[in-house]
Amino acid sequence: MISLTSPVETRAHGWRAGVKLGALCVATMALFAMTSLLGHVAAFAGMLALYAAPGGLFFRSGMTRLRVLWPFLAIIGLWHALTGTPGAGAVIALRLVTAVGLANLVTMTTRLSDMIGVVQWLAAPLRRAGIGTRPLELGIALVIRFTPMLAAKGAQLARAWRARSARRASWRIITPFALCAIDDAEHVAEALRARGGL
Structure with missing residues (x-):
C-alpha cells in the first residue's frame, strides 16, 4: 500500500472497508495462483480501468504513486533477461504492479479509521x-x-x-x-x- 489520499471522491469511498479488503485478498490470491501471461495482462488492464473510471485526475494520481515500483521492476527485468526467462519475468512484474496497484486503490478510497475498525x-x-x-x-x-x-x-x-x-x-x-x-x-x-x- 502506497497512498492514503485520493484527489477526488469516488463511489468506492462509500463501500465498506471490510468488503474492499476482502476483495483485495481474493484478488491477490488469484494473481498468485495465475501463471498465464495473457491472464496477467488482462488483470493489469482491469486494474488500469478501475483507476480510469473516476476520471483523469484520479488516474494520474494513482499512477504517480506506482512509480516507486520502478527499481523493483528494473531488477526483475534485468535478472530474467540474464537468465533467459523474459516470459516469467513479465508475469512477475505484471503481478507485482497489479497487486500493489489494487492495494493502493483500496487505501486511496478507504479512511484509516475504517481500516483500523x-x-x-x-x-x-x-x-x-x-x-x-x-x-x-x-x-x-x-x-x-x-x-x-x-x-x-x-x-x-x-x-x-x-x-x-x-x-x-x-x-x-x-x-x-x-x-x-x-x-x-x-x-x-x-x-x-x-x-x-x-
Missing part, C-alpha cells in the same frame, strides 16, 4: 481470550500511515541531491533517509508516551 473486528477473538490487541492495531495504523510519508521524504532527499550535484544520488541518500526515519520514530514514541503509552 476492520483490524479491531478481526482481533475480537484475541481480546475475548484476554490478549491485548491495541499494540497490533496501532502498529498496523503506523505502518499504513508512515509508508507513504517515508516514500515522500525519500523523494525529497533525492530531489535535494539532484539540486546540489550532477551525480546520481543512489546509495548516498541512505544514511540521511535512515536518520529521518529514526527521528520520526522518536517523535512518535514521545507522543505515545505523553498520551499514556500502550
Whole structure:
C-alpha cells in the first residue's frame, strides 16, 4: 500500500472497508495462483480501468504513486533477461504492479479509521481470550500511515541531491533517509508516551 489520499471522491469511498479488503485478498490470491501471461495482462488492464473510471485526475494520481515500483521492476527485468526467462519475468512484474496497484486503490478510497475498525473486528477473538490487541492495531495504523510519508521524504532527499550535484544520488541518500526515519520514530514514541503509552 502506497497512498492514503485520493484527489477526488469516488463511489468506492462509500463501500465498506471490510468488503474492499476482502476483495483485495481474493484478488491477490488469484494473481498468485495465475501463471498465464495473457491472464496477467488482462488483470493489469482491469486494474488500469478501475483507476480510469473516476476520471483523469484520479488516474494520474494513482499512477504517480506506482512509480516507486520502478527499481523493483528494473531488477526483475534485468535478472530474467540474464537468465533467459523474459516470459516469467513479465508475469512477475505484471503481478507485482497489479497487486500493489489494487492495494493502493483500496487505501486511496478507504479512511484509516475504517481500516483500523476492520483490524479491531478481526482481533475480537484475541481480546475475548484476554490478549491485548491495541499494540497490533496501532502498529498496523503506523505502518499504513508512515509508508507513504517515508516514500515522500525519500523523494525529497533525492530531489535535494539532484539540486546540489550532477551525480546520481543512489546509495548516498541512505544514511540521511535512515536518520529521518529514526527521528520520526522518536517523535512518535514521545507522543505515545505523553498520551499514556500502550
